[in-house]
Amino acid sequence: MARQPSFHVLIAGGGVAALEAALALRALAEDLVSVELVAPEPEFWYRPLAVAEPFGLGEVRHFELADLTAAAGATFTPGALTAVDVDKRLAHTSVGSSLSYDVLLVASGAAPTPAVAGALTFRGPADTEKVRKLLDELARGEVRRIAFAVPWGAVWSLPIYELAFMTANYVAERELESVELALVTPEDEPLQLFGRAGSDAVRELLDERGIELHPGASAVEFVGGELRLVPDGRIAAERVVALPRLRGSRIDGLPQTVDGFLPVGPDGLVHGLVDVFAAGDITSFPVKQGGIATQQADAAAETIAAAAGADLTPEPFRPVLRGLLLTGRRPRYLRHEIAGGAGDVSAASPEPLWWPPAKIVGRYLAPFLGSIAGVDSPVEAPSGAAAVPVKVEIGPDAIERLKPLPLDLARDNQGENAATVGEVMSTDPLLVAPEDTLGEVAEKMRDRDTGSALVADYGRLIGILTSRDLLRAFAGRVHPSEARVREWMTAEPVAVPGSTSVDDAVTVMTEYGIHHLPVVENERPVGMLGLRQATRSARERTGIGLGL
Numbered sequence: 122m123a124r125q126p127s128f129h130v131l132i133a134g135g136g137v138a139a140l141e142a143a144l145a146l147r148a149l150a151e152d153l154v155s156v157e158l159v160a161p162e163p164e165f166w167y168r169p170l171a172v173a174e175p176f177g178l179g180e181v182r183h184f185e186l187a188d189l190t191a192a193a194g195a196t197f198t199p200g201a202l203t204a205v206d207v208d209k210r211l212a213h214t215s216v217g218s219s220l221s222y223d224v225l226l227v228a229s230g231a232a233p234t235p236a237v238a239g240a241l242t243f244r245g246p247a248d249t250e251k252v253r254k255l256l257d258e259l260a261r262g263e264v265r266r267i268a269f270a271v272p273w274g275a276v277w278s279l280p281i282y283e284l285a286f287m288t289a290n291y292v293a294e295r296e297l298e299s300v301e302l303a304l305v306t307p308e309d310e311p312l313q314l315f316g317r318a319g320s321d322a323v324r325e326l327l328d329e330r331g332i333e334l335h336p337g338a339s340a341v342e343f344v345g346g347e348l349r350l351v352p353d354g355r356i357a358a359e360r361v362v363a364l365p366r367l368r369g370s371r372i373d374g375l376p377q378t379v380d381g382f383l384p385v386g387p388d389g390l391v392h393g394l395v396d397v398f399a400a401g402d403i404t405s406f407p408v409k410q411g412g413i414a415t416q417q418a419d420a421a422a423e424t425i426a427a428a429a430g431a432d433l434t435p436e437p438f439r440p441v442l443r444g445l446l447l448t449g450r451r452p453r454y455l456r457h458e459i460a461g462g463a464g465d466v467s468a469a470s471p472e473p474l475w476w477p478p479a480k481i482v483g484r485y486l487a488p489f490l491g492s493i494a495g496v497d498s499p500v501e502a503p504s505g506a507a508a509v510p511v512k513v514e515i516g517p518d519a520i521e522r523l524k525p526l527p528l529d530l531a532r533d534n535q536g537e538n539a540a541t542v543g544e545v546m547s548t549d550p551l552l553v554a555p556e557d558t559l560g561e562v563a564e565k566m567r568d569r570d571t572g573s574a575l576v577a578d579y580g581r582l583i584g585i586l587t588s589r590d591l592l593r594a595f596a597g598r599v600h601p602s603e604a605r606v607r608e609w610m611t612a613e614p615v616a617v618p619g620s621t622s623v624d625d626a627v628t629v630m631t632e633y634g635i636h637h638l639p640v641v642e643n644e645r646p647v648g649m650l651g652l653r654q655a656t657r658s659a660r661e662r663t664g665i666g667l668g669l
């Protein structure tokens with residue numbers, strides 16, 4: 122990136138990552154950059170206390186974005202980012218404007234979508250009233266069995282534990298009789314992300330509050346008074362409260378995963394692009410959490426500030442999780458560094474291990490919001506706060522471990538006769554390069570009479586391009602000989618090894634809503650399975666249709 126006389130940073134988003142990045146840029150690059158935020162909503166929502174709101178224990182705060190951006194030395198433009206022309210460095214918005222930039226930072230968050238059919242999906246402030254109603258029903262004795270569920274794919278499970286604990290307290294305080302609470306999670310241990318000490322502390326709390334734990338199970342559907350679990354099992358419930366599954370919204374001209382997330386490097390650069398960064402929930406980093414979002418924003422801001430000429434050495438993103446579990450009585454502080462294979466370094470204590478005890482600890486955001494809201498954050502850690510500092514970079518292995526498996530693919534319950542993907546896949550998939558133009562690929566797809574191409578970089582599968590992507594690009598009037606595969610492909614595609622059973626492959630395709638499933642061995646593409654091909658094979662074998 123060449124230094125510009127006036128280096129304009131456009132940040133798409135008005136949430137945690139966007140504000141942290143704007144504040145960091147102002148602090149690090151001062152007058153070397155101009156910063157503009159573009160977001161569809163005129164307000165900034167501070168959501169973590171949403172779980173406490175129905176119980177009257179906390180309140181969701183919101184602030185006018187125009188005021189916040191002005192105070193942060195940035196400008197605010199209304200609109201949602203819809204498309205990017207990376208060659209012309211232009212961002213197109215939902216309100217028809219085209220904004221130019223030197224560097225674009227996408228921090229547009231993720232949208233919650235219902236993951237458990239029939240359940241009350243708790244997305245945040247929007248669902249406070251529904252939870253309040255449920256508590257009223259509980260108090261009147263109309264509801265006695267509630268299950269709380271973490272769906273597969275939700276790595277940040279803390280809010281459901283908070284809801285379950287606060288419901289248990291609500292029940293205890295009112296001395297409600299015969300109430301049964303259960304918690305279902307695909308995690309092997311409760312709040313697994315926080316390590317063994319965190320899990321043990323939470324397990325103890327669950328026992329103490331009489332919440333029945335169902336680990337290693339994903340809730341998929343609540344029907345007829347039963348919550349159906351995979352790999353197997355059902356639990357009786359009158360109501361189910363579930364976390365949503367998160368999805369990034371589609372931004373034309375940027376590579377996104379099947380869930381709409383942007384793959385980024387440790388410096389925040391979107392893979393394959395030179396002037397486009399991303400931070401927060403919109404990235405494909407599996408943990409969608411405010412603290413992580415601010416750390417990503419800081420890493421991106423440092424790289425951008427250095428590119429603008431600031432005298433600093435950018436530090437790459439190094440994730441540290443911080444969480445505050447609202448038990449409804451005494452807050453419990455948890456910390457865990459995601460250490461690549463460094464063993465368990467977690468600690469849990471009823472005393473705070475972090476200070477200040479903000480729910481989202483952003484280096485710049487926490488003190489900024491504190492001053493705007495007129496609350497001074499204490500700066501000194503209380504004495505006796507024990508923490509284990511571990512300086513371990515998160516490596517690709519650790520990220521890989523955190524990535525949610527689609528349902529429980531690792532299970533081995535298909536029987537010896539189950540057909541495998543390797544037996545029915547096409548073994549000669551069309552392979553293209555990220556630098557190929559869309560026009561070149563369209564021609565190859567026509568010649569091979571195929572609707573998809575696998576994108577490989579140095580032999581490694583990095584994306585998939587389907588006829589639907591081509592349609593999207595051409596409908597957006599991109600030029601076939603200018604637009605590149607790397608901008609329009611689905612990045613980090615869902616893929617399976619050839620040993621996967623066809624039944625599991627069909628489940629994956631159904632759950633993700635995809636029709637083409639790449640087959641890999643050691644990250645190298647070796648085949649392709651089409652949905653029709655897979656369902657035909659499964660039907661021939663079983664003679665019946667397939668469900669989950």
Ligand SMILES: Cc1cc2nc3c(=O)[nH]c(=O)nc-3n(C[C@H](O)[C@H](O)[C@H](O)COP(=O)(O)OP(=O)(O)OC[C@H]3O[C@@H](n4cnc5c(N)ncnc54)[C@H](O)[C@@H]3O)c2cc1C
Pocket residue numbers: 133134135136137138139159160161162164165168169170171172200201202203228229230231243244245246280370400401402403409410411412413414443444445480481482
């Ligand atoms: C109920 C609940 C409880 C939580 N509790 C905690 C907690 O205790 N601790 C914690 O650390 N985290 C918590 N989180 C997670 C945390 O809120 C998110 O991880 C964090 O807000 C992510 O920051 P972000 O900037 O990526 O996205 P957001 O904060 O969601 O901001 C996204 C912004 O982008 C804007 N936007 C959307 N689409 C576009 C577009 N196309 N173009 C431009 N702008 C766009 C939105 O209007 C919004 O301003 C909780 C989340 C929920 C829902």
